[in-house]
Amino acid sequence: MGQVAFDTLKFVETLEKEGLPKNQAKAISLAVRESHEAVDVATKADIADVKRDIADVRKEIADVRKDLSAEIADVRKDLSAEIADVRKDMAARFEKNEAQIQARFEKTDAQIALVRKDVEHIANGLLLKLGGVIVVTISAATAILKFF
Numbered sequence: 001m002g003q004v005a006f007d008t009l010k011f012v013e014t015l016e017k018e019g020l021p022k023n024q025a026k027a028i029s030l031a032v033r034e035s036h037e038a039v040d041v042a043t044k045a046d047i048a049d050v051k052r053d054i055a056d057v058r059k060e061i062a063d064v065r066k067d068l069s070a071e072i073a074d075v076r077k078d079l080s081a082e083i084a085d086v087r088k089d090m091a092a093r094f095e096k097n098e099a100q101i102q103a104r105f106e107k108t109d110a111q112i113a114l115v116r117k118d119v120e121h122i123a124n125g126l127l128l129k130l131g132g133v134i135v136v137t138i139s140a141a142t143a144i145l146k147f148f
Helices: 008-017 022-038 044-147
Strands: none
Touching: 008 022
16 A cells, blocks of 8 residues: 655644744654554555456456356266266166066066976876776776676
8 A cells, every 4th residue: 555645844844834843843743754654545546456456356257257157068068968878878778678578578488388288288198097097997896896
């Protein structure tokens, strides 16, 4: 910050003209000068510098926002591409799983058909054997009845 210009000699002369003794005028002049030195007063140039600094900071903020917006757009684009790839991969995996499940169902259906065929074959065999047992039983019963 700038200092306020203070002419101590002129001040002393003014006080002497008004009738103050020289040592009192010097003492007052020194006191006033010291008080001015202690006070930090902003000059127009200081204010202009601060305004320039604020304008620079605002420009930098605008540039950062612009860059950040571009980066966010890039990230969104990349993320959208990644999501699309994941969806594509998931769809392929679902199709593969569905095909595997369908193959398992078909295999199970084929095995069930074989089991049914085997059961039918066994049932036919049992029926024939049961028929034979019935014929033998009836024949044996008839033979036994003839003896009595």
